[in-house]
Amino acid sequence: MPSLELAAIIAMLRANPITIGTVEQVRAGLDAAEAFPLAEGVRSELTDVTGLSGEWLIPDSPAVGRTILHLHGGGYVCGSIKSHRALASRIAVAAAAPVLLIEYRLGPEHPHPAAVDDAIAAYRWLLKQRVDPAQLVVAGDSAGGGLTAATLLALRDAGDPLPAAAVLMSPWTDLACAGESMTSCAEIDPVLGPATLREWAGYYLNGSDARAPLASPVYGDLSRLPPLLIQVGSAEVLLDDSTRLAERAQAAGVDVTLEVWDGMIHVWHAFAMMLPEGQQAIDRIGAWVQERLVT
Numbered sequence: 001m002p003s004l005e006l007a008a009i010i011a012m013l014r015a016n017p018i019t020i021g022t023v024e025q026v027r028a029g030l031d032a033a034e035a036f037p038l039a040e041g042v043r044s045e046l047t048d049v050t051g052l053s054g055e056w057l058i059p060d061s062p063a064v065g066r067t068i069l070h071l072h073g074g075g076y077v078c079g080s081i082k083s084h085r086a087l088a089s090r091i092a093v094a095a096a097a098p099v100l101l102i103e104y105r106l107g108p109e110h111p112h113p114a115a116v117d118d119a120i121a122a123y124r125w126l127l128k129q130r131v132d133p134a135q136l137v138v139a140g141d142s143a144g145g146g147l148t149a150a151t152l153l154a155l156r157d158a159g160d161p162l163p164a165a166a167v168l169m170s171p172w173t174d175l176a177c178a179g180e181s182m183t184s185c186a187e188i189d190p191v192l193g194p195a196t197l198r199e200w201a202g203y204y205l206n207g208s209d210a211r212a213p214l215a216s217p218v219y220g221d222l223s224r225l226p227p228l229l230i231q232v233g234s235a236e237v238l239l240d241d242s243t244r245l246a247e248r249a250q251a252a253g254v255d256v257t258l259e260v261w262d263g264m265i266h267v268w269h270a271f272a273m274m275l276p277e278g279q280q281a282i283d284r285i286g287a288w289v290q291e292r293l294v295t
Contacts, residue, residue, distance in 0.1 A: 002263035005275050010265065013190040019075070020196065023108070023203070027078040036086035036273065039093045044085065050121045053103040055081045057089045059096060065135040066097040066293050069126060069163075071119055071151070073142025073267060075172070075197065076204035077107050084141075087270050090279070091139065094286025097293075099139075100126065104147070111206035115143075116214050119151040124160065133161040137289050141267045142238075145171025145230075149217035149245065152225050165227045165292045167285055170267045171245065172238055173218040175201040176210040179240030189237045191266035197237070218245045227255040229288045231281055233264030257288065 018029050038044065041060040048054065068091065072084040081101045092099040104118035119138075127133065140148035145168035155162055182194050201210060213220025218241060228249060232242035239260070246258040261268070264277055269285075272278030 003276050006263065006265070006268075006277065009271055009275060010190045013265075019192055023077050027080075030074060030078050030083040031080055033084070033086060033270070034082035038086060038089040042089040042092055044089075047100075049100070049102050050125050052118055052122065053081060054122070055085060055101045057085060057092045057099045057101065059089075059092045059098070061096070062092075062098050063096045063290075063293070065132055066095070067126060067131045067135060068092070068095060068097050068099045068137045068139055068289070069123060070099050070101050071104065071138070071140035071144035071147045072101060073140070073144045073170075073172075074106070075200035076112075076115055076143045076147075077200050079106075079143070087141070087272070090269075090272055090282045091285060094282050095137070095289040096286070097137070097289065107200075107204035107206065112204050112208050112215050115147055115204075116150050116154055119147055120154055120158075123151065123155065123163075127161070134164050135293050136163040137165050137167060137293065138163050139167035139169070139285075140171065141169035141269065143172045145169055146173045146175075146217060146241070149173055150214045153213055153217055153220050153222075156224055162226050165229070165289065166225070167289065168228060168230045168242070168245075169269055169281075169285075170232050170236060170238055171230065171241055172197070173216060173241040173245045175205060175216045177201065179238070179244060181239035182237050185235060185237045185239055188235045189266065192237050194237060218248065221252070222249040222254055223252040225249060225252075225254045227257070227292060229257045229259070229285065231259045231261065231269075231285070233261050233266065233268055235263055236266045238266065259284070
């Protein structure tokens with residue numbers, strides 16, 4: 001049964017929607033999360049990643065060689081290092097791994113496939129830094145989860161060595177917004193609504209095909225991908241973006257762990273400092289990653 005803290009968070013979100021407004025307003029609202037403290041024992045280091053702003057979140061005593069590339073959420077039009085460093089720091093602790101956040105280009109200023117190009121560039125940059133792909137995980141939340149899947153498809157098709165595994169948190173994998181939960185969960189999702197998602201998809205796609213695999217990986221060939229952990233809440237309009245991706249990836253022979261968390265909202269992990277289930281989900285990610293990166 002969901003915690004009492006969840007009810008308080010939902011009430012707060014309904015009173016102060018974080019995804020309603022102009023792109024500029026939503027960007028500023030999400031970046032206010034910069035005030036959230038990093039997890040205890042984590043230090044940050046700014047870095048340049050092929051011309052992109054990057055930041056390392058490094059836990060005390062990380063496992064040797066282990067690395068996570070995290071692609072932040074924000075509907076491809078907002079989100080940043082500021083908005084996601086607290087979440088990334090908690091993942092770093094749970095997985096005992098440095099996490100690299102990057103500021104990939106956003107729409108509408110930089111439409112598809114700019115975000116995919118930047119994620120690929122960051123991944124290849126890590127390999128040039130002698131990060132072993134067998135000790136590398138790509139992770140992402142919301143749009144960053146969809147971008148994670150798209151990046152895997154692009155790397156596979158280009159013949160690049162793939163990471164050991166990938167983690168998708170409440171991923172947005174269908175920019176056509178065709179999932180049944182887009183309607184069935186519209187009244188209970190306090191974070192996202194179909195109208196907002198369709199607006200953001202339009203900004204990012206800029207007229208390109210919403211069902212192109214590198215925009216909406218749920219429509220792509222999902223074979224030969226590394227193991228996937230997909231976490232999604234049952235109270236999300238993006239629920240079916242996860243369940244359909246999991247079903248199609250499993251049918252293509254991929255090792256998929258799908259977790260549907262009862263009553264949870266979109267990227268509930270981000271509320272871990274006040275929501276027990278948020279930290280529990282992050283701890284689960286850490287354990288899953290460590291199981292797959294045994295040295």
